Each structure stands twice: as structure tokens, then as C-alpha cells.
Amino acid sequence: MDCILRCYHFGMMTERSASKIAYFSMEIAIDPAIPTYGGGLGILAGDILRSAADLELPMVAVTLVQRKGYFRQHLGPAGNQIEEPDPWFPDSVLQSLEGTVTVRIEDRDVLVRAWCYNIRGMSGSVVPVYLLDTDLPENSDWDRTLTDTLYGGDQHYRICQETLLGFGGISLLHNLGLKHVSSYHMNEGHAAFLTLALLEEQLKLRGYTVPVEADVEAVRRRCLFTTHTPVQAGHDRFPWNLVRQVLGEGRTALLQQCGFGVEGVLNMTHIAIHFSRYVNGVAMRHGEVSQDMFPHFPIHAITNGVHAATWASPPFQELFDREIPEWRRDNAYMRYAVGIPCEEIRKAHDHAKAALFKEVHRRTGVSLDESVLTIGFARRAATYKRADLLFKDIERLKAIAKSAGPLQILYGGKAHPHDVGGKALIQRVIQIAAELRDDIDDIRVIYLENYNMALAKFIISGVDLWLNTPQRPQEASGTSGMKAALNGVPSLSVLDGWWVEGCVEGITGWAIGYDSKISGDDSAAESVSLYEKLERQIIPMFYRAPEAYAEVMRSAIALNASFFNTHRMLHQYIANAYSPKTLIQKAQEVR
Secondary structure: OOOHHHOOEOOOOOOOOOOOEEEEEOOOOOEOOEOOOOOHHHHHHHHHHHHHHHOOOOEEEEEEOOOOOOOEEEEOOOOOEEEEOOOOOHHHHOEEEEEEEEEEEOOEEEEEEEEEEEEEOOOOOEEEEEEEEOOOOOOOOOHHHOOOOOOOOOHHHHHHHHHHHHHHHHHHHHHOOOOOOOEEEEEOHHHOHHHHHHHHHHHHHHOOOOOOHHHHHHHHOOEEEEOOOOOHHHOOEEEHHHHHHHHOHHHHHHHHHOOOOOOOEEEHHHHHHHOOOEEEEOOHHHHHHHHHHOOOOOOEEOOOOEOHHHHOOHHHHHHHHHHOOOOOOOHHHHHHHHHOOHHHHHHHHHHHHHHHHHHHHHHHOOOOOOOOEEEEEEOOOOHHHOOOHHHOOHHHHHHHHHHOOOEEEEEEOOOOOOOHHHHHHHHHHHHHHHHHHHHOOOEEEEEEOOOOHHHHHHHHHHOOEEEEOOOOOOOOOOOHHHHHHHOOOOEEEEOOOOHHHHOOEOOOEEEEOOOOOOOOOOHHHHHHHHHHHHHHHHHHHHHHOHHHHHHHHHHHHHHHHOOOEHHHHHHHHHHHOOOHHHHHHHHHHHO
């Protein structure tokens, strides 16, 4: 019997309660029906935990219940994004844990309960996910909303949520008997307050009130941190008056005694880095960028991946089960996709494409042509992702479609409710789609609303080409192209994030631009490269050399899917990040 089914009561010890790794993340994509994620960060977290269960890794996870979800997106006729709550009911899908913990916020006690979701691996191994919840009648009306909305509200709401995640998560694990976790893994800086909770415990243990380096080092030995973005907006900063208001004088003083606040604000990323024995970026290039951002700390790199069994579409699952029976257990076996006949790859993709078009028609009433080259661009709508780069020279794009072959382009993605630029980008794409619809028959553009995990499964497997156009070097990794490759869909992408490692020109896909080290806006040159690749290589190959295109599809699976997966990724974490003895020695040598 697995440990979670034996520990409903806080404080119960079980024979398997000494889990080694505690994974903290503000968002986790547990299940398509549970909207506790906003984008790539949460999708990645869910994939990591699914692989951990498959690999029987002793791991637990902590997040917030997010009762109202991220948000449900509707798009008006002019492309204006309308947000609505996306509520769900934890008691219908989660196990309730009895008891509560207390978190001190603004000099008052906030009671926190927890729910549990068991992620089961292939062999039945379980990784429990604990979801913290403040919606209790003992709390004030405002406190009851603190676990309602992912990334909602203002800075005050955000720091209160992060206080709950860090302090509440540590208290919960202790009450579950998990007091000797060897690795606390912080997935972004939102969870950084867990280090302060651990430091308080260390001081209490030693009977100190002021930390010394030995106390800080004791916390470092237990913590590691993954940073996910070079974009400054992704690194939470809170003014000291707000920190003092929420955390209180004692905890604020403790942070200042550790040297934080030189900038006049509390930077959550700096806390996480300072208290971690191991810090990593999420791609080799991102590791280099992060090292430049944080020059006083050693930054490593472990490139992201995706959970293969989750993101392979049903037609490809059937194909892999038949041709590569070991692929689910060991994703590296997908290397042997080189031996799958190209005709079988094409048949599987045709089925996935038909399923996508059926879903598009169900959602929009629009019927698409399965013989037409279909391009996918679906991800969080942020300005640096440049969803409109394809339309930089619309007349050139029209000419390409007329001479080389017609195009269908599917878009999807939500802008954060406070991201004015992201919302404007969605509007621009939708307005361009309307103009093209009225002007030319060779290009059809559809923006699918309310992009989520369920819709993503259709798009990443059913399109013929995956497009990615971030402004370098702001794409830390990206995983949507990895999911596409798993389904035999090659990428056309700017050389940033994972694509620096995954692109073998003309073999696994195509690069937009040339030098991965270029930073800043190079839109003019990149749009020229984008059009040239479409006009001279990709469109002609798709329509006039389908066998050659199928070979690229097969190589995308064999070379990219076999490596860019969370099974490989977790093996790297085990070897490099979750092995404390070696890392403690390395950290001491560096420091």
C-alpha cells in the first residue's frame, strides 16, 4: 500500500514517509480538468512529477489549490481578451487531509488545510501532490481567497500567496512526518520563503537569534533552485514596507541580517539562489544567460523535457507501442524511430491532423483542408514571443503562399490579465487574420481561444510545422516544440532556448536566423530568414517532396524526442542536483 493512502492524518509517520525530494511550485499542471496552471512553468512541473512517478523517484510536491484556476479566456470580435474565473471543485477529484497548519501573515494566524492528488507511475509508484487551501470558515473573508487565483491580484496578494507556499508547505510536510527531506527543490522564486522557514528551524535548533554562516550553509545543503526566465518580470520583487507588513518585524530583520535588501527591494530569486547548493537554468544557452545575470553564483544547466507518454497523441502512442515497445519505460528508445517506415509516420500524423481539424471545427465551425501545410503557434501570449513576426511583411507572405503553396496557421495562447502588450499582440494577430480572410484564399489564420492542456494536445500533434519566434535571449527553454517533435512535427524556430541544442538544420527542422548568441531585437533579419526558409525549403518540400518531409518528421522523433524528455531530465537532476554529498563538496569549493 502506498504511503499516501496511509497518512490522511497530519503527523502520522509511515514506513515510507522519509521521502528524499520535496518539489515546490506555484503552479502544477496535474490534470487537464484541474486548472491549477497558467503556462509552461506549470506544464513542466506536472511532467516532472509524472516522470518521477514512472521512475519511482521518492518525491512529493507542494502547490496551492487555486480554486478559481488561472482564467477562462474568451476573445471578442476585435480580438480583445475577456477573462472569466475558471472554478473547479477540489472535493470532487482530490483526497482531503485532516487537520490544519498555521501560517503567520500580517500578525495574524491563517489556517491552512491541504488536499492530495496522487500521480501514479507506470508501475503503480505514487508521487503525492499537496495543494494548500485557506478557504476555511475560521479565516477572514479575505484570507479565504488567498488560494483562489493563480497570479491574480496585486503585489500584496502575491507575497501573501508566496508566504503560504513557503511557510505553509514546510509546516505541512513536517506534520506529515517529512522532517528529514534531503532536497527541497524550488521551481522558480515563488517558493523561496521555504528557505526562511528552514533557517528559522535551524536557529531554533541551535538556540540562536542571529544567523551565522554555518546556519546559512545548513539550509543550503538542503535546497536547490531552478530559474526559468531571463525576463525581469518573471523575478518577483517586493518593497520592504510590504515585506515588513506581511512577514512581520522578526522575519524581515532575519532577511536583512542575511544581507538582502541592498537594492531597496526583496528579490525572491536572490533569496532562492543564496540559500541553494545547486542552481540551474533550463537549457544550455539559458544557463549561460543566467550566469551573466547572477555572476556571483555558479549557475548550471539542465535542459527541459516533456513527459512522452502524456504528450504523444493516440496515433503515435499506437505506432510506438507497435514499433518501439520499450519507449514508455525508457524514452531513449525513441532513438530507434529511425527504423520506422516513413509511410507509418505519415499515417500516424494524418490521423492526428484529422483529429485536430475535427476539434477546430467543433470549436469554431471552420473546416480546414487536410492537404494544406498547417503551421502551429500556441503558447503564452507575451510580447517577447513575437506571435506577429510571421506577418512582418504581409505582402511577402501573400506572394509566398501564391507561388509556393497555400498555408493554414493556427494560433492559441492567453495573455496575463495585466499584460497590456500581450493582449495587444493577440488583437493584432486576430485583426491580421480578418484582413487576410477578406483579401486572399491562400492563407487562413485561426486564433483558438482558451488555450489549455487539452487543446495543446490536439495542436502540437496535428499541425505540420511548429513555429517559434522569441526575441533572443529571452526564451529560457520552451517545451512546446519538444511536444511537437514527439509527434513527428518539425520546428521552424529562432535559435534560442532548447532549439539551440535541438536544431539539426534540415534534419530535425529549420532555424530562423543564424547566430544563437545575438541578443535584442533582430526582427528585420529574422523575418527575412523566416520567409526564405518557408519559400525555398519548407513549403516546396511539403508539397513536392513529401517523402523528404516525412524523413524530417522521423528525425524529429529519433533525435529530439529521444532526448528532450523528462525521463532524461530527471536522470540529470538525480546525478547532478539531488545528490547532496557531491554537491556540498562542490559548493564549498566554489564558495
